[in-house]
Amino acid sequence: MSCHAEASVDLPLAPQAAWDVVMDWNGQSAWMLFTRVWATGQDGQGVGGGVAARTSVGPLGFTDDMVITHWDPPRECTVKHLGTIVRGTGTFAIRAPSAGSNPTGSNPTGSTFVWSEDVIPPLGRLGSTAWPLIRPAFELMMRISLKRLAAVVAR
Secondary structure: EEEEEEEEEOOOOOOOHHHHHHHOOHHHOOOOOOEEEEEOHHHHHOOOOOOEEEEEOOOOEEEEEEEEEEEEOEEEEEEEOOOOOEEEEEEEEEEEOOOOOOOOOOOOOEEEEEEEEEEEEOOOHHOOOOOHHHHHHHHHHHHHHHHHHHHHHHH
């Protein structure tokens, strides 16, 4: 069973500039909470490209190997998590303001970065049953990471 989590942040960047920042795999290490990220295959570009992320707190951690399964710059990248701890897919999407967007909209001139994860929790049914308890903390960590991204962009 797949479990969904999602967070987003408005960025004061045009879609291509937002894409360039978000898809800088090594650069993600500056804003992704407790995680160091790097490209592996194909420089982390295009379908079949590889990415790895080491998430750790002190000596405890794991490496998440991923392969890019969807690549549509500057709009969307989906990766498949290949590990035993994290499985499922993650999607980074850049949303431009719509042509008829209301000037009082949340981000009429920049773009919105939406990070979603459809994960298959470890421990089978137990992990899926626990997801409603885990999801708020998981999404909080995503939101903290995105606030860090916004701070990096603002520099």
